[in-house]
Amino acid sequence: MNVGIDKISFFVPPYYVDMTDLALAREVDPNKFHIGIGQDKMAVNKKTQDIVTFAANAAKNILTDEDKKQIDMVIVGTESSIDESKASAVVLHRLLNIQPFARAFEIKEACYAGTAALQYAVSHIQNHPESKVLVVASDIAKYGLASGGEPTQGAGAVAMLVSAEPRILQLNDDSVALTQDIYDFWRPVGHDYPMVDGQLSNETYIQAFQKVWDEYRRRYKKSFADFHALTFHIPYTKMGKKALLAALENEPSEEQERILEQYEASIVYSRQIGNLYTGSLYLGLISLLENGQLNAGDQVGLFSYGSGTVAEFFSGTLVDGYQKELLKDRHQKQLTERKRLSINDYEEMFNDSLDVNVDKEYKDSLLYSIATISNTVRMYKEA
Ligand code: CAA
Numbered sequence: 001m002n003v004g005i006d007k008i009s010f011f012v013p014p015y016y017v018d019m020t021d022l023a024l025a026r027e028v029d030p031n032k033f034h035i036g037i038g039q040d041k042m043a044v045n046k047k048t049q050d051i052v053t054f055a056a057n058a059a060k061n062i063l064t065d066e067d068k069k070q071i072d073m074v075i076v077g078t079e080s081s082i083d084e085s086k087a088s089a090v091v092l093h094r095l096l097n098i099q100p101f102a103r104a105f106e107i108k109e110a111c112y113a114g115t116a117a118l119q120y121a122v123s124h125i126q127n128h129p130e131s132k133v134l135v136v137a138s139d140i141a142k143y144g145l146a147s148g149g150e151p152t153q154g155a156g157a158v159a160m161l162v163s164a165e166p167r168i169l170q171l172n173d174d175s176v177a178l179t180q181d182i183y184d185f186w187r188p189v190g191h192d193y194p195m196v197d198g199q200l201s202n203e204t205y206i207q208a209f210q211k212v213w214d215e216y217r218r219r220y221k222k223s224f225a226d227f228h229a230l231t232f233h234i235p236y237t238k239m240g241k242k243a244l245l246a247a248l249e250n251e252p253s254e255e256q257e258r259i260l261e262q263y264e265a266s267i268v269y270s271r272q273i274g275n276l277y278t279g280s281l282y283l284g285l286i287s288l289l290e291n292g293q294l295n296a297g298d299q300v301g302l303f304s305y306g307s308g309t310v311a312e313f314f315s316g317t318l319v320d321g322y323q324k325e326l327l328k329d330r331h332q333k334q335l336t337e338r339k340r341l342s343i344n345d346y347e348e349m350f351n352d353s354l355d356v357n358v359d360k361e362y363k364d365s366l367l368y369s370i371a372t373i374s375n376t377v378r379m380y381k382e383a
Pocket of ligand 1: 029031032035036037111148149150151152185196197198199201202205233234235236239275277305306307
């Protein structure tokens with residue numbers, strides 16, 4: 001039985017900062033952000049928009065009433081949780097009106113959590129082929145104003161429907177995961193922003209890719225030649241490229257060019273959005289499928305990386321007719337309709353944090369946004 005991604009879509013908040021504006025405000029050469037980091041725009045959210053609103057807005061793009069009757073599991077991968085106890089997946093399950101006899105839970109391991117959710121969903125479908133699983137990777141990447149990580153911020157969600165006989169990407173039965181206890185990026189309980197050792201995180205990412213790729217090649221007797229494209233977790237678009245360049249070093253130049261060309265297709269959306277943490281790899285996959293030159297039957301490699309660290313390399317096969325299932329027009333419209341913020345407005349929005357200890361009503365034109373805080377509970381505007 002084939003199992004994999006049947007539908008996939010992303011949602012990002014309707015505001016962005018232009019990276020030239022940010023560079024000039026921080027007295028940095030704009031080329032550092034556009035070329036050195038590889039980012040052109042950065043998604044920013046209002047305080048009435050959180051991981052639940054991103055997740056619901058992303059999922060509503062792909063779910064039919066029939067899907068909602070068949071889904072028996074909802075998993076949210078996130079490192080921007082809004083509660084230490086209750087899972088955002090439970091709220092999402094209600095907002096989306098999914099049939100009640102379902103499991104709903106949140107899963108965590110930094111940016112790797114989306115992949116943990118996807119692999120769990122695949123195992124579930126293998127045992128219950130008639131069911132469907134909604135997997136959502138939703139996050140807000142915030143490092144602080146004028147911090148080293150600031151140009152690598154972002155926000156948004158990717159929603160995937162996982163099923164038997166999927167219409168987009170069937171996952172192959174191959175994967176290599178790696179766990180290493182390293183403090184390259186972490187967020188202690190109670191801290192608004194992560195602690196990050198930027199250079200260590202870069203090095204650990206590159207080494208983790210090399211380790212899982214070498215082990216994958218050894219176990220499955222594969223090489224770059226077996227893949228039409230590779231897509232990566234993208235904290236900033238230069239990061240995956242650095243890992244790829246290191247691994248491609250001894251490959252013939254045509255092979256390097258072929259793989260790097262597909263990598264460029266996989267970063268089109270991330271360049272305009274920034275880091276989605278758990279959703280970044282899957283935003284890269286959407287970008288690759290919607291902007292790359294691929295065909296049914298092609299093999300796609302996926303590298304997932306979560307600081308801390310857990311990494312995994314796995315692969316999938318593109319399904320016949322997958323192009324018909326993509327939402328390219330909707331995704332591109334979403335990006336072009338966003339509002340560009342001045343740096344003053346961005347800083348104001350950044351500092352304007354939600355206080356759940358104050359009961360209050362809010363106005364936000366976004367479908368699925370926070371409408372009221374009542375007794376610390378976030379009540380969402382519903383579709
Ligand atoms: N023109 C062109 N390029 C320029 C330039 C200019 N004027 N000025 C600088 N650059 C280049 C530098 O040469 C450098 O390129 P290389 O990496 O190829 O050497 C690049 O711009 C970045 O410069 P720095 O290394 O000096 O940048 P920095 O010290 O300001 O920090 C960062 C960069 C470490 C990524 C920082 O933004 C950060 O800490 N980000 C958050 C952590 C992160 O994203 N880590 C990635 C791996 S961890 C992960 O993947 C999990 C996750 O999602 C967080």
